[in-house]
Amino acid sequence: MPQTPTSSELAVSVPPQQQGPLLSVRGLKTQFRLDEGLLRAVDGVSLEVQRGQTIGVIGESGCGKSMLARSLMGLVRPPGRVAGGELLLDTGEGPVDIAKLDPTGAQMRRIRGRHIAMIFQEPMTSLSPVHTIGAQIAELALLHRTHDRAEARTVTEDALARVGMPDPRRAYGQYPHELSGGLRQRAMIAMALTGQPELLIADEPTTALDVTVQWQILRLLADLKSQLGMSMLYITHDLGVTAQIADTIAVMYLGRIVEFGRAVDIFERPLHPYTRKLMQAAPAMGKRQARLDVIRGTVPVPINLPRECPFRSRCDHAFEACAQLPALKEVEPGHTVRCFLHHQEVERDD
Ligand SMILES: Nc1ncnc2c1ncn2[C@@H]1O[C@H](COP(=O)(O)OP(=O)(O)OP(=O)(O)O)[C@@H](O)[C@H]1O
Numbered sequence: 001m002p003q004t005p006t007s008s009e010l011a012v013s014v015p016p017q018q019q020g021p022l023l024s025v026r027g028l029k030t031q032f033r034l035d036e037g038l039l040r041a042v043d044g045v046s047l048e049v050q051r052g053q054t055i056g057v058i059g060e061s062g063c064g065k066s067m068l069a070r071s072l073m074g075l076v077r078p079p080g081r082v083a084g085g086e087l088l089l090d091t092g093e094g095p096v097d098i099a100k101l102d103p104t105g106a107q108m109r110r111i112r113g114r115h116i117a118m119i120f121q122e123p124m125t126s127l128s129p130v131h132t133i134g135a136q137i138a139e140l141a142l143l144h145r146t147h148d149r150a151e152a153r154t155v156t157e158d159a160l161a162r163v164g165m166p167d168p169r170r171a172y173g174q175y176p177h178e179l180s181g182g183l184r185q186r187a188m189i190a191m192a193l194t195g196q197p198e199l200l201i202a203d204e205p206t207t208a209l210d211v212t213v214q215w216q217i218l219r220l221l222a223d224l225k226s227q228l229g230m231s232m233l234y235i236t237h238d239l240g241v242t243a244q245i246a247d248t249i250a251v252m253y254l255g256r257i258v259e260f261g262r263a264v265d266i267f268e269r270p271l272h273p274y275t276r277k278l279m280q281a282a283p284a285m286g287k288r289q290a291r292l293d294v295i296r297g298t299v300p301v302p303i304n305l306p307r308e309c310p311f312r313s314r315c316d317h318a319f320e321a322c323a324q325l326p327a328l329k330e331v332e333p334g335h336t337v338r339c340f341l342h343h344q345e346v347e348r349d350d
């Protein structure tokens with residue numbers, strides 16, 4: 001007799017491989033028009049997010065990680081704007097360029113939550129202080145999942161249970177301030193998952209928590225990701241975290257991807273001098289403090305910078321060619337680097 005799969009077996013089954021990436025980011029530029037000049041927060045980022053893939057986005061403060069995330073969500077606020085590029089999202093009915101949609105329009109509001117959702121470092125970015133956790137999640141359940149109020153309550157309690165809320169019924173009626181930091185973070189994750197997004201963007205969701213809770217949340221996200229078969233973009237400045245959660249790594253510097261590849265390749269063969277410095281600066285196992293002194297200087301503010309290698313001013317290996325901008329080149333299958341040291345011949349990014 002054929003075995004009927006249990007609901008938990010069904011939950012872990014990965015969706016069938018569909019053709020093409022879930023999201024193609026092509027030449028994304030996000031800029032702020034300031035009195036001081038044009039600030040290039042994201043300056044020509046291209047990457048593909050495959051179904052079920054977890055990309056760890058890593059880089060120092062100010063490298064453009066959050067602006068990349070906010071651009072994908074249509075959450076860039078003036079004076080910032082997405083100034084160029086394409087964000088092709090496969091919605092199941094062919095790719096839609098979400099960079100061209102009105103960020104406040106109905107179509108983008110549906111995509112946000114249903115296709116792409118985001119969790120932030122500070123849960124109060126998405127939780128309202130004046131409504132109960134249950135009311136906030138149920139509202140999203142009514143938007144994305146059901147028109148029935150009783151069912152929305154069930155969906156909400158299930159979501160709270162799924163993220164490990166000790167008492168989902170009680171949490172339903174609580175206000176965010178009544179929960180600990182770790183539980184608030186769990187509530188925000190439940191909220192982000194309500195629309196059953198295909199891509200979850202996590203922007204440093206654990207940095208405000210103490211170390212034990214950080215690892216619990218990381219574990220939870222890894223479990224949810226594999227249960228739900230989502231893709232994830234996990235933003236962090238902590239290489240140890242990417243080692244735990246990411247299968248692919250994008251290293252960002254000054255609004256650009258400078259190295260991209262499978263996590264094993266990046267950890268075994270980091271090629272860009274910036275990636276190597278980040279690895280040297282990573283805290284030793286069991287130590288909390290990163291050795292930031294390893295990378296000399298600070299990330300410049302990306303206003304009126306010359307079109308040269310973005311890392312030139314801080315690099316120990318810079319030579320004449322670095323006065324031009326290197327192209328992001330594939331050096332082994334799936335491993336690309338933006339550095340002339342690893343180009344057979346100088347290839348600029350024009
Ligand atoms: N609202 C804003 N107005 C002006 N400039 C901004 C604004 N938000 C970000 N920037 C600038 O955009 C660039 C990228 O910032 P972003 O917040 O994306 O960095 P990040 O990599 O997320 O850093 P962190 O690790 O500190 O979160 C920085 O130079 C930053 O100063």
Ligand SMILES: [Mg+2]
Pocket residue numbers: 065066067203
């Ligand atoms: Mg940030």
